Amino acid sequence: MVEDTVSRGQGLDAHLLLSRGEGFTLDVPISIAPGYTVALLGPNGAGKSTVVAALAGLLPLDDGHITLDGRTLDDPERDVLVPPEDRRVGVVFQEYVLFPHLTAAQNIEFGLRSSKVSRAAIHEQSVQWLDRFGLDGLADRKPRALSGGESQRVALARALITEPDLLLLDEPLAALDATTRVHLRRTLADHLDRFPGARLLITHDPTEALLLADEIHVIEDGTITQVGKPDDIRLRPRTSYIADLAGSNLIRGTADKGIVTAGSHRLHIADTHIAGSVLAAIHPRAIVIDRHRSDGSPRNTWETTVIRIEHYGDRVRLQTGDPILLTAEITPDALHALEIDEGSVVWISIKATEINVETD
Amino acid sequence: MTEALAPTRRRSRRPPLVLVVLAILGLAVFVIPLLGLLARTPWRDLPTLLAGDVVIDALRLSVITSLGATAISAVLGVPLAWMLARVEFPGRSIVRGLVLLPLVIPPVVGGAALLFALGRRGLIGEPLNRATGLVLPFSTWGAVIAVTFVAMPFLVITVEGALRNLDPRFEGAAATLGAGRWTVLRRVTFPMVGPSLVAGLVLTWARAFGEFGATITFAGNLEGRTQTLPLAVFIALESDRDTAVALSLIMVAISLTVLVVLRERWWKTP
Numbered sequence: 001m002v003e004d005t006v007s008r009g010q011g012l013d014a015h016l017l018l019s020r021g022e023g024f025t026l027d028v029p030i031s032i033a034p035g036y037t038v039a040l041l042g043p044n045g046a047g048k049s050t051v052v053a054a055l056a057g058l059l060p061l062d063d064g065h066i067t068l069d070g071r072t073l074d075d076p077e078r079d080v081l082v083p084p085e086d087r088r089v090g091v092v093f094q095e096y097v098l099f100p101h102l103t104a105a106q107n108i109e110f111g112l113r114s115s116k117v118s119r120a121a122i123h124e125q126s127v128q129w130l131d132r133f134g135l136d137g138l139a140d141r142k143p144r145a146l147s148g149g150e151s152q153r154v155a156l157a158r159a160l161i162t163e164p165d166l167l168l169l170d171e172p173l174a175a176l177d178a179t180t181r182v183h184l185r186r187t188l189a190d191h192l193d194r195f196p197g198a199r200l201l202i203t204h205d206p207t208e209a210l211l212l213a214d215e216i217h218v219i220e221d222g223t224i225t226q227v228g229k230p231d232d233i234r235l236r237p238r239t240s241y242i243a244d245l246a247g248s249n250l251i252r253g254t255a256d257k258g259i260v261t262a263g264s265h266r267l268h269i270a271d272t273h274i275a276g277s278v279l280a281a282i283h284p285r286a287i288v289i290d291r292h293r294s295d296g297s298p299r300n301t302w303e304t305t306v307i308r309i310e311h312y313g314d315r316v317r318l319q320t321g322d323p324i325l326l327t328a329e330i331t332p333d334a335l336h337a338l339e340i341d342e343g344s345v346v347w348i349s350i351k352a353t354e355i356n357v358e359t360d
Numbered sequence: 361m362t363e364a365l366a367p368t369r370r371r372s373r374r375p376p377l378v379l380v381v382l383a384i385l386g387l388a389v390f391v392i393p394l395l396g397l398l399a400r401t402p403w404r405d406l407p408t409l410l411a412g413d414v415v416i417d418a419l420r421l422s423v424i425t426s427l428g429a430t431a432i433s434a435v436l437g438v439p440l441a442w443m444l445a446r447v448e449f450p451g452r453s454i455v456r457g458l459v460l461l462p463l464v465i466p467p468v469v470g471g472a473a474l475l476f477a478l479g480r481r482g483l484i485g486e487p488l489n490r491a492t493g494l495v496l497p498f499s500t501w502g503a504v505i506a507v508t509f510v511a512m513p514f515l516v517i518t519v520e521g522a523l524r525n526l527d528p529r530f531e532g533a534a535a536t537l538g539a540g541r542w543t544v545l546r547r548v549t550f551p552m553v554g555p556s557l558v559a560g561l562v563l564t565w566a567r568a569f570g571e572f573g574a575t576i577t578f579a580g581n582l583e584g585r586t587q588t589l590p591l592a593v594f595i596a597l598e599s600d601r602d603t604a605v606a607l608s609l610i611m612v613a614i615s616l617t618v619l620v621v622l623r624e625r626w627w628k629t630p
Contacts, residue, residue, distance in 0.1 A: 057536070058536075083540075084535035089536060097533045162537060186469050208448065
């Protein structure tokens with residue numbers, strides 16, 4: 001589906017090739033159809049910010065190309081380089097980069113002032129956008145008087161008001177504290193849904209990528225190491241790095257009095273106060289695998305079947321079947337000692353304290 | 361434990377005595393000469409002295425040359441600062457050294473150099489004179505140039521520093537929002553370095569207002585044409601002490617007012 005649309009010349013089609021001193025080379029092919037969100041997931045220093053700069057036009061490519069909705073934005077071979085102001089690429093920068101000398105409303109209007117829109121029309125539009133982003137009371141505030149969440153919304157409105165063809169979000173949630181982040185991840189998802197263009201989310205946070213993106217590109221040391229749907233990345237990580245980064249078990253459910261109900265299954269959790277719709281994360285190493293029922297303290301224990309076994313150097317990942325599909329990580333020695341094969345029946349146990357629960 | 365801690369904490373709120381004493385001595389270095397000036401001021405004759413032709417002419421010339429130098433510095437110094445801060449070109453550190461040179465060489469040397477360059481027989485002065493008939497030395501324009509030579513570095517270093525400290529992402533963000541290079545300069549770069557620009561202009565003006573050495577060397581000491589307040593003070597010291605004091609007093613008053621009112625107001629907000 002993604003490729004179909006891109007081949008018709010819609011959305012983003014790019015191959016970014018860049019070398020930046022000290023032997024660092026960026027080699028990132030990326031295609032995004034309009035209406036789709038791709039997450040670029042990787043650690044700091046992997047080249048994520050270079051991708052943003054190249055797509056926004058702040059850094060020219062050494063080789064490769066950038067095409068957006070059929071327009072070539074950068075192609076060194078054909079000597080084409082469109083400056084940032086003519087690209088129609090909106091950016092929500094890391095830490096937002098709101099203009100400190102302008103008010104929230106003036107920040108949002110900035111892009112329209114650069115175009116040939118009349119003052120009255122600009123005002124009308126900015127009132128609409130302030131309202132849409134729940135910022136109507138904050139129009140005259142300077143950025144330093146805005147909270148992290150408010151700044152994020154101003155940055156998003158500022159980027160979207162020019163109706164770009166591609167929206168780049170560079171770590172849009174990183175500047176926020178943990179509680180705000182969970183809440184804003186959801187409002188961000190709503191706003192993204194309403195934006196018709198292609199979206200690229202840059203993040204180092206696997207949860208963010210898994211929840212907000214239609215497709216994830218994992219970037220390590222300047223190159224893409226895996227591309228896939230969030231579930232592919234999570235359940236079938238291709239490198240041990242991705243396994244560590246994104247290979248967590250995420251379970252959606254409803255919490256009440258220390259119990260999360262997911263489908264027909266019930267998980268005991270340590271937090272007895274959390275209630276309502278939640279997201280439970282269990283690290284693969286927190287899952288204990290045994291051939292027999294353990295007589296220890298874990299509250300969560302059940303019998304299941306090993307569906308798949310994958311080796312990553314000094315680690316082994318097991319995927320287990322019903323009632324809850326989980327990925328567990330053990331050592332090759334343990335696999336050998338327990339004599340586990342695909343199809344083996346095993347007992348799983350998870351301590352309630354090993355399940356991280358946050359409001360969904 | 362608490363008893364032992366309490367007195368220490370209370371005492372540490374007061375600044376250390378040694379620092380206070382030294383700071384007061386430091387301040388005295390600036391204040392005592394001013395007190396000397398005030399003590400010597402002929403308050404009763406002051407209005408008559410200040411209304412004298414020499415004083416009025418000198419004040420007028422000082423205002424013209426200092427504001428002229430500030431205007432030229434703004435027009436030429438800001439682009440120079442921008443180049444130094446934003447464009448990588450070969451020999452940039454040498455250029456920066458050249459810009460700062462007037463801050464450290466004696467103004468007399470600067471004035472002499474200007475004379476060799478722009479004088480009637482100077483490197484540029486001679487062809488300029490032949491082509492246009494313009495004679496810069498010993499003219500008001502010459503005084504403006506001499507003052508600019510000495511004062512402009514203040515503007516360049518202040519604005520360059522501000523431009524370097526400005527996160528380039530702001531300009532990048534403006535560009536992604538459709539702003540061309542001029543729009544970015546007008547709507548983001550200059551407003552954001554505005555406070556430093558004003559501070560730099562005030563410093564430049566203050567330095568220009570007090571300039572002596574380069575002016576007297578290059579432009580001479582012609583009453584009504586190149587004799588600015590500092591030059592008038594220097595001459596008056598030899599002949600008419602009371603006028604010298606009166607001239608000094610208005611210089612101090614004007615400079616201090618401008619520095620306190622303008623500079624303080626803009627210096628704090630980056």
